Amino acid sequence: MWFDAEQSVTSSDKTFVALRQAIVEGDIPAATKLSEAELAGRFGVSRAVVREAINRLESCNLIERKANVGARVVSLTPAGLIELYQVRESLEGMAARLAATEMSQTEISELQALLGEHYDGVQQRQSYYQEAGDVDFHYRIIVGSKNQHLISLLLNGIYHLVRMYRVQLGMAGPRVTTAFDEHRQIVTAISNRDPELAEILMRRHIQYSRRNIESKLAQS
Amino acid sequence: MWFDAEQSVTSSDKTFVALRQAIVEGDIPAATKLSEAELAGRFGVSRAVVREAINRLESCNLIERKANVGARVVSLTPAGLIELYQVRESLEGMAARLAATEMSQTEISELQALLGEHYDGVQQRQSYYQEAGDVDFHYRIIVGSKNQHLISLLLNGIYHLVRMYRVQLGMAGPRVTTAFDEHRQIVTAISNRDPELAEILMRRHIQYSRRNIESKLAQS
């Protein structure tokens, strides 16, 4: 499912990607202290490449660093989740707004087709497909904004954190049918070239998503 | 004027800050190729610290890197400026919205006091004060949002780029009186605890600012 067209060529890249996945998937639990030496041994590389990987992880907001002390994986807190979704609401709302004017007709058609596939998946209750379909939907709108800053901030910065919360809080993929309706409304607004409505609907969609995760968080 | 409470203790930090300033101020022109060896010699440090500084500069979107090729300072383009201001509009709009509910009464009072000082500066046509006052105004609202992601994205990521455009396109500081009115309206909305209005006004304020810079850009 993953949209990394950029192949990681250098050793640092591979270590970075591997570490990021380990953190996001929870193989390295939240709030874990990261020892450069230990990681270097585990990945069979030098400490320099681990350092570079850690630096890049830090700019993804997946780890926190203190000078002369070390790095540790971020802690997942309810407050942090809310803050994350506030930023996401802001950025993805703008992405939807821009997508309404910047996406080509071809891209919009593909988005509508994706919505159709998504609908089939929902009918058959394929939960794995729901998750992938949701990510793909948001991904296309973000890219459709044609704004490099937005794309970079969301795909490199926010989405891995969002996924980390989802995975580690055990979000399977409920809220599918309602989410599908919201998706359809957003696509309609975009194909009508209505930026204001697209932004409003996307922001509400993310607000609902946040509240859904919050309620899950409160249960556990 | 600068608000870096975080003192740079390590050698990488100092190199990073120095390099960032050199790039933002234009001492190192846009689109310049950055040689690790040369910079290491110029700053009197090892290549490793220059590498780390360059990595951090990259996550600020001030330089671009290609594997096995090298790094170069970003190019300033009209399209890039527009994209940057679109993101800024989105994020600072959300910051104003959050500030309207999250800022303490004390912080709001200080913001109003700052507005008064700013007014005096405008009366006396102190252009240096106008620039500093504008930055300080936006800074307080961003911090007032109490959202760590927002604060980090804007202060570490966006603002240095904005400043780079301002400095290198020779923006002295016009648009002061109108901007002052806009600032006052925003403060009023925040002190009235009106999130929606605060966001709308901030977004319009940044849209105006963008158009102003765009017209300057078209002249040259």
Next chain:
DNA sequence: AAGGCTTAAATTGTCGACATTGTTGGCGAG
């Protein structure tokens, strides 16, 4: 026994050298 100081261990920060990759110039074939 509790607290603070000193010292030792471990971790991070920095350095110089080596390996690998990309680039540039020249040479030769067509």
Next chain:
DNA sequence: CTCGCCAACAATGTCGACAATTTAAGCCTT
């Protein structure tokens, strides 16, 4: 004369070792 291959060069990527700082333990004092 142009195109393509090859080699030397320069730049980035990686590594192991040393230096500086933080942390922990141990000892001494009170």
